[in-house]
Amino acid sequence: MIKTIKIGTASCGLAAGAGELLEILRKEAGDIPVLEVGCIGHCYAEPLLELVTDSGSVFYSNVKADEKSIRSVLSLAPEGRFSIPEKRSSKEMLKVTRLAGKIDPVSYDAYKAEGGFSALEKALAMSSDALVDEIKKSGLRGRGGGGFPTGNKWQFLAAKKADQKILICNADEGDPGAFMDRSLMESVPYQVLEGMLIGAHATGATKLFIYCRAEYPLAIRNLKLAIKELEKRGITTIGNRKVEVIIKEGAGAFVCGEETSMIASLEGRRGTPRFRPPFPTDSGYMGYPTAINNVETFGNIPLIVREGAAAFASVGTEKSKGTKIFALAGDIKCPGLAEVPMGITLAEIVYDIGGAEPGTVKAVQTGGPSGGCIPADKFNTPVDYDSLNALGAIMGSGGLIVIGQNRCMVEAARYFLDFTHRESCGKCTFCRVGTKRMFETLERITKGDGLETDVPFLEDLGKKIKKGSLCGLGQTAPNPVLATIRYFKNEYDAHVKEKKCPALECGPLVDVAIDKSNCIKCKLCIKNCPVGAVSDSFVIDNSKCTRCNSCIEVCPKKTISRVEKGSGYSAVSGQL
Amino acid sequence: MQDFSYLSAAGKERGALIKGLQMVQEKEGYISDAAISAVASHFALSEAEVEGVVSFYAQFKRNKPGKHQIAVCDGTACHIKGSTLIQEWISAETGIKAGETDADGFFSLSTVACLGCCSLAPVMSINGKVYGKLDRKALISILKNLRKNG
Ligand SMILES: Cc1cc2nc3c(=O)[nH]c(=O)nc-3n(C[C@H](O)[C@H](O)[C@H](O)COP(=O)(O)O)c2cc1C
Ligand code: FES
Numbered sequence: 001m002i003k004t005i006k007i008g009t010a011s012c013g014l015a016a017g018a019g020e021l022l023e024i025l026r027k028e029a030g031d032i033p034v035l036e037v038g039c040i041g042h043c044y045a046e047p048l049l050e051l052v053t054d055s056g057s058v059f060y061s062n063v064k065a066d067e068k069s070i071r072s073v074l075s076l077a078p079e080g081r082f083s084i085p086e087k088r089s090s091k092e093m094l095k096v097t098r099l100a101g102k103i104d105p106v107s108y109d110a111y112k113a114e115g116g117f118s119a120l121e122k123a124l125a126m127s128s129d130a131l132v133d134e135i136k137k138s139g140l141r142g143r144g145g146g147g148f149p150t151g152n153k154w155q156f157l158a159a160k161k162a163d164q165k166i167l168i169c170n171a172d173e174g175d176p177g178a179f180m181d182r183s184l185m186e187s188v189p190y191q192v193l194e195g196m197l198i199g200a201h202a203t204g205a206t207k208l209f210i211y212c213r214a215e216y217p218l219a220i221r222n223l224k225l226a227i228k229e230l231e232k233r234g235i236t237t238i239g240n241r242k243v244e245v246i247i248k249e250g251a252g253a254f255v256c257g258e259e260t261s262m263i264a265s266l267e268g269r270r271g272t273p274r275f276r277p278p279f280p281t282d283s284g285y286m287g288y289p290t291a292i293n294n295v296e297t298f299g300n301i302p303l304i305v306r307e308g309a310a311a312f313a314s315v316g317t318e319k320s321k322g323t324k325i326f327a328l329a330g331d332i333k334c335p336g337l338a339e340v341p342m343g344i345t346l347a348e349i350v351y352d353i354g355g356a357e358p359g360t361v362k363a364v365q366t367g368g369p370s371g372g373c374i375p376a377d378k379f380n381t382p383v384d385y386d387s388l389n390a391l392g393a394i395m396g397s398g399g400l401i402v403i404g405q406n407r408c409m410v411e412a413a414r415y416f417l418d419f420t421h422r423e424s425c426g427k428c429t430f431c432r433v434g435t436k437r438m439f440e441t442l443e444r445i446t447k448g449d450g451l452e453t454d455v456p457f458l459e460d461l462g463k464k465i466k467k468g469s470l471c472g473l474g475q476t477a478p479n480p481v482l483a484t485i486r487y488f489k490n491e492y493d494a495h496v497k498e499k500k501c502p503a504l505e506c507g508p509l510v511d512v513a514i515d516k517s518n519c520i521k522c523k524l525c526i527k528n529c530p531v532g533a534v535s536d537s538f539v540i541d542n543s544k545c546t547r548c549n550s551c552i553e554v555c556p557k558k559t560i561s562r563v564e565k566g567s568g569y570s571a572v573s574g575q576l
Numbered sequence: 577m578q579d580f581s582y583l584s585a586a587g588k589e590r591g592a593l594i595k596g597l598q599m600v601q602e603k604e605g606y607i608s609d610a611a612i613s614a615v616a617s618h619f620a621l622s623e624a625e626v627e628g629v630v631s632f633y634a635q636f637k638r639n640k641p642g643k644h645q646i647a648v649c650d651g652t653a654c655h656i657k658g659s660t661l662i663q664e665w666i667s668a669e670t671g672i673k674a675g676e677t678d679a680d681g682f683f684s685l686s687t688v689a690c691l692g693c694c695s696l697a698p699v700m701s702i703n704g705k706v707y708g709k710l711d712r713k714a715l716i717s718i719l720k721n722l723r724k725n726g
Contacts, residue, residue, distance in 0.1 A: 012693050015693040016696055043696065176651030176690035179693070217704065253632060268629070271632065329656075329694035329697055331657075335653075403656060412656070416652075419689070548664045
């Protein structure tokens with residue numbers, strides 16, 4: 001007997017087709033209640049259904065939106081069932097994400113029934129001092145990237161006397177390739193809000209902002225619904241203070257994730273950072289004392305209060321306590337979210353949880369455009385703030401992009417500098433002009449016009465940009481370049497000295513050719529080439545070809561591929 | 577004269593300027609010159625100051641977008657998974673590059689830093705609906721279907 005059907009309709013589920021599936025499911029399910037839930041982290045398996053039966057739950061993955069597939073699921077057929085790989089479940093530790101994808105995200109009652117708001121209740125019975133002390137004892141460090149101890153930050157704000165104090169939730173999630181915060185806000189908005197309200201009690205904050213990137217409409221919707229519900233129930237009144245909770249939508253600027261920029265943006269100005277001191281806790285939003293914490297940081301707070309600082313601190317390493325949520329994406333079998341205890345190794349995350357085959361992975365990028373890459377031979381490194389720093393990477397906010405053997409690291413570095421030079425707000429010369437020069441240099445190298453002096457130039461300029469920038473954007477922008485030079489110098493050399501891209505990724509450094517021995521002359525390549533580069537006798541003219549891969553994609557026999565520059569035909573230079 | 581009276585819902589505080597601009601873009605699809613003037617007078621700011629804020633944030637468009645607004649994700653995960661090619665294929669199919677709208681105002685194309693659906697990379701969104709695990713075939717059939725259905 002099926003009691004309830006749960007369907008994951010977070011953004012990742014919807015992008016995989018859960019919306020269409022839900023429509024048909026509602027029709028086919030008859031009297032069985034269908035419940036929309038958030039994301040359980042197994043994004044690769046979306047759309048994902050959980051059928052709750054008398055004898056436990058049965059999961060189905062990659063369910064197609066047609067009646068036949070849904071009827072098969074409703075009959076509890078053995079085909080298409082999904083279970084969490086044992087290798088993965090033994091490494092994960094679901095604490096902060098315990099309820100994600102398990103409950104209706106916007107139902108107050110559902111959250112409450114799972115112990116929600118018991119932490120707030122417990123916190124309100126404590127003095128602010130005792131509460132700040134508890135957070136300090138837990139050892140919680142900010143999950144937004146900096147790793148600053150949360151308890152200390154709260155203590156600064158709590159010590160301030162002012163008629164208004166501001167607490168901001170940083171939900172800008174600017175690292176492109178990270179989605180931990182999105183998932184928490186979409187799947188367990190009440191938990192994030194509970195953490196913020198506990199923060200309001202601890203610090204005496206009177207106004208709470210959530211600064212959420214506009215690209216997350218579903219997160220914004222769920223938070224708004226949850227805030228309304230809390231206001232209706234009087235839960236936003238802390239002691240005898242009514243605390244205002246305000247959602248502000250970002251407008252697409254990476255630098256606004258930086259604290260002082262975010263404050264400028266909240267005030268309705270261009271989001272440029274300013275010199276510190278004064279620190280936001282001294283003078284922040286509209287001059288009021290202000291503290292900023294990340295979404296996941298707030299998501300950890302109810303857990304710490306509920307279970308106690310000691311229990312929290314029993315997980316993790318000496319200096320990095322608790323769990324961390326990672327967003328796995330890139331060249332792996334099982335992209336998604338994984339919550340793991342601090343101190344686990346990268347190998348365990350990439351191979352056991354992400355399902356990547358050893359040998360297929362070249363590196364991982366942590367910390368996004370501010371971070372660095374870590375080559376596969378260093379994957380036995382424990383994941384904590386200090387070990388990653390030692391490798392020239394950073395923990396970052398939790399985005400973890402797996403880079404396969406067939407990718408070009410110089411192109412990856414070029415990509416990051418393309419991003420940062422455009423996102424630089426322009427205030428500091430080294431950041432504004434310096435990142436542009438680095439980008440142009442990398443662009444030149446990937447086009448095959450690199451000079452012998454380019455790599456030393458990048459290293460030198462990178463160091464200067466780090467020193468000459470006011471905020472974290474410029475201070476970290478050169479990291480992806482410096483890290484790739486450190487670990488993949490050979491790839492730079494191949495581009496600069498031999499004008500070759502070993503991974504065959506950089507368009508100007510490759511040719512495209514047809515292996516005629518397997519060609520069945522179906523002409524799909526000729527029909528699909530946008531520039532008419534394939535001749536009637538199935539020869540690709542590389543002087544016309546734009547390397548758009550269209551022919552490679554359409555060839556049914558996979559006879560077309562990228563080859564080393566010079567080994568394909570070119571009408572200009574003749575056939576080799 | 578266009579009517580921008582709905583701006584009053586944003587309030588008059590400077591802190592609501594971005595919100596006001598977002599309301600305009602939601603309604604009109606972009607920020608026109610007329611909108612810049614209207615927003616400036618609503619918040620009692622100079623037009624230059626409003627323009628300065630508009631140009632700072634990538635979200636704000638100064639050109640009229642097409643009926644179907646394609647946003648290709650070029651975040652890290654999508655880039656690794658070939659978003660450059662996705663953009664090329666869309667350009668080949670629609671004849672427009674990022675930042676442009678086609679002649680009949682049907683498609684417009686832009687890039688976005690990350691839609692948070694990185695696990696389904698490469699992804700794009702069209703008028704807010706996200707499409708994941710794109711390849712050339714899926715992409716072209718999505719665009720062709722939109723053309724067919726108008
Ligand atoms: C350029 C730049 C971008 C940032 N982007 C984010 C972000 O998107 N989300 C975030 O939580 N922190 C971001 N940070 C870090 C924040 O400035 C800040 O340290 C953090 O929100 C503090 O919260 P925590 O102590 O809870 O981590 C960014 C910092 C810089 C310099
Ligand atoms: S990188 Fe494309 S959705 Fe995140």
